[in-house]
Amino acid sequence: MSAEEVLVCGAGITSFARTEDDGRQLAVRAVRSALADAGLPWSRVRAAFGGSDAAGNADTLVAELGLTGVPFINVRNGCATGGSALVSAVGAIRSGAADVALAVGFDKHPRGAFDPRPADWGLDESYGRDGLMVTTQFFAMKIQRYMHDHGISARTLALVAEKxxxxxxxxPHAWRRKPVDADEILASGMVNDPLTRYMFCSPGQGAVALVLCNRAVADELDGTPVALRAAVVRTRRFGSFEVFSPWAPPGTPTSVSADAARLAFEEAGLGPGDIDVCQLQDTESGAEVMHMAECGFCEHGEQERLIPSGATAIGGALPVNTDGGCIANGEPIGASGLRQVHEIVQQLRGRAGERQVPGEPSTGFTHVYGAPGVSACTVLTR
Structure with missing residues (x-):
């Protein structure tokens, strides 16, 4: 028996700006918004998957949404939490276990930097005492090497953040809603060379929910469904250089992002050249630069020409992070991957407002990457 087709029939999002609401309140709001968008009641959901890193257990949302007995699985997978919840919901639809499934991701992080504990990542306490748990340091080392090997300039990093x-x-949902030009970004204070303060995202808050349906249910609804052609999650292979890596072997590192993107395109029967709009993990400016090539959208080093030319702007040949990405929205860990998918759904529906990509885009791609080397990618079509 062939797998069921999966369609995104409802999408809900909250503001990512700082508010007094807690993470669970945000999640409930996002779920209700997604259900209203789909035109379905909570009682119609047959399986739910969701999670957060720091804001509580997703399954407890039933206390507010309704005690229907629905199977609700908690997911916690770092920055790929939202993507992993989505992959789980897709599996429920494809297998026929559910005809309506929910994926939700949410978080509310305290102000300041993330403070991971070495033991949670399988590392000795000395790793933290020696200062190696500082994620900004890792991102800087990775982009330093990439800039050296492929001729990327600091100004190109600043242009990513400017965009x-x-x-x-x-x-209207973004946290950072003021323009900042490249010169100010370059002068904003060095955090870890070559990355300055305004090149980084910040831990934040927000929630996103998606309602997935099979074709039979989607055909009964009045909305505008978007086909989810592929959704994959992969962990690192040997030879990768990842967040919290205690060492890296000689030679060119392997890439979990490249692995996940390649498999997503294979599953969808499409390639990078078929994509009209995409979302790439941009924990900081260097990440977006590297992920453009790792996900197959350009050759290594081509970013130095493409980004200054405006190719990745909303009106460019390949718009990237049209909603402002993590840099403008902040990173509530559980929500980021689903925020990316929400944005592509809005773009393919033609409902992205002032940030709408011209020319009626019909294909989209999302990519999220997180510690200690996990990536989730999706391909969607109108």
Whole structure:
């Protein structure tokens, strides 16, 4: 028997700006918004998957949503939490276990930097005492090497962040909604060379929910469904250089992002050249640069020409992070991967408002990457 087709029939999102609401309140709001968008009641959901890193257990949302007995699985997979919840919901639809499934991701992080504990990552306490749990340091080392090997300039990193803030201005849900130019970004204070303060995202808050349906249910609804052609999650292979890596072997590192993207395109029967709009993990500016090539959208080093030319802007040949990405929205860990999918759904529906990509885009791609080397990718079509 062939697998069921999976369609996104409802999408809900909250503001990512700082508010007094807790993470669970945000999640409930996002779920209710997604259900309303789909035109379905909570009682119609047959399976639910969701999670957060720091804001509580997703399954407890039933206390507010309704005690229907629905199977609700908690997911916690770092920055790929939302993507992993989505993959789980897709599996429920494809297998025929559910005809309506929910994926929800949410978080509310305290102000300041993330403070991971070495023991949670299988590392000795000395790893933290020696200062190696500092994620900004890892991101800087990785992009330093990449810039050296492929001729990427610091100004190109600043232009990535400049674009993110410009797109955030157009996004009513974004946290950072003021334009910042490349010169100010370069002068904003060095955190870890070559990454300055305004090149980084910040821990934040927000929630996103998606309602998935099979074709039979989607055909009964009045909305505008978007086909979810592929959803995959992969962990690192040997030879990768990842967040919290205690060492890296000689030679070119393997890439979990490249692995996940390649498999997503294979599953969808499409390639990078078929994509009209995409979302790439941009924990900081260097991540977006590297992920453009790792996900197959350009050759290594081509970013130095493409980004200054405006190719990745909303009106460019390949718009990237049209909603401002993590840099403008902040990173509530559980929500980020689903925020990316929500944005692609809105773009393919033609409902992205001031940030709408021209020309009626019909294909989209999302990519999220997180510690200690996990990536989730999706391919969607109108």
């Amino acid at each position: 993110a803030y410009a797109n955030g201005v157009r996004n």
